[in-house]
Amino acid sequence: MTIKQLSIFIENKSGTLIKVLDMLSKANIQIIASTIADTKDYGIYRLLTNDSAQAYLILKESGINVQLSDVIALSIDDEPGRAANAVKQISDAGVSILYLYSFVWKGKGVLVFRTDQSEKAKETIMLNKFSFLTEKDFQ
């Protein structure tokens, strides 16, 4: 139910992002979605790609601080209120969300989030019959 997301530790400085993007581009890796969270000094660049395992290896070999993190990608109708409903169910089940981002993929809304309580999260998703994406969907 979870998919692999790349988390990259980057300096909050110009030129650092393009370095990572260049490497991915040369390896012909497609970015499906990405988001940056930053502090004063550094940021974490999170990406979903069409081949996270390959991307991880390439970045790792180049000495980049990268981690593969397990995240959940819910597929919801691209309509008002759907995200609110999904987050409410998850929240009501007592699952806390560490971070969340969203994008539109093939006409459907995608809610990507990370939690430390993945078992509970999975249970909630099954009970509510939410549909979710797997890595195959991006390949």
Place this chain on the structure above:
Amino acid sequence: MDDKSPYLHPQYETLSPDALKALQLERLQATVKHCMNSPFYKKRFEEHGLKPEDIKSLEDIRKIPFTTKQDLRDTYPFGIASVPLRQCVRLHSSSGTTGNPTVILHTQKDLDEWANQVARNLWMVGLRPDDVFQNSSGYGMFTGGLGFQYGAEKLGMLTVPAAAGNSLRQIKFIKDFGTTAIHAVPSYVTRLYEVMQQEGVDPRKDTKLKVLAIGAEPHSEEQRQRIEKMMGVKAYNSFGMSEMCGPGVGFECQEQNGLHFWEDYYIVEIVNPDTLEPVPEGEIGELVLTTLCREAMPLLRYRTRDLTRVLGHTCPCGRNHVRLDRMRGRSDDMMVLRGVNIFPIQIEKILMQFKELANNYLITLTTDEDNDNMTVEVELEELFTDDFQRLLALQKEIKRRLKDEILLTPHVKLVPKGTLPVSEGKAVRVVDKRKVYQ
């Protein structure tokens, strides 16, 4: 002493250069003889085939081998002492974080002489028994506390051992007790001023301050002038080191043109730190000091590691004691931040205990809004989480452990692996951006 006298010890302060030299030779010969009671010096003289009688002139001091901080560590705790412990009444010690601490012993006479030097300095800058002296310097093992306390008392001032920190209380004391003089490290004076501003206290109008003694941390002429402008009073540079006694060794007179080092108490040499030969007069070199009045632990040709130069031997103030420039830096890698001595190795030792971190690190010293700060940048070995909270927790833990070690709280900055500069050969570990040594 009559309040109107510019000198507390005119018999020593105004000695002619020749008389000063004669006194130094007499005291050097006595000191060397006394050092033969020290197991360390006895052995060292024997190893060099040197006898106290070989010191016939002041120039002969160059026959004596140097004493280093390492010698103090190697003989820890009492191996250099020249008197039995029962004659000692005080011990001071530096932080021993890079090995054994260094221990300095004092007899009662040593303490009296130390107080005399500090009193002489304070009198020199115009303080008299009517003054109220607030010592906002750390007490305990740090000699800036007790050193100024006893010196100011010796002079006869009402002396307030306020110690460092708690700025609101300091300001209350300054106002309530009518404090006229403060001793503190320069960065603490600027801190005090900030708090005064916040509290709406104008040091010019609301206090009786007239003199500041600042020292124990490197600072530039510009920084001094900024402090003088802020507080509206003269700030005099003080030099001390616990190996010599503490504060008192050197001090600026009212001319503010270099620090007078008291040549009735010390022999001052400036040597090239590489060749250990004397540098030409006026050139920068390492300050080497020999004590002339110490009983418990005389030190011969002690390498201070501080870099400075001779500015002159005479002064309009009438004192012929050598004037040295403010310290220009160090001949080793020790950093002095807010009066605390820190070696990069102390920081490295802590960082290496974190398996999350790579080997490279960079220490940057800056002056931000008049406060000296340290930033430690550390490279992340592995991104072990993509959770900010855990990264922040790591940062906080590094900070806490560093504070335990160096007694100051540095900024800690996590950076990706491979981003810190690695120089050819020896890595650059410390960048000092403070406007200190200019």
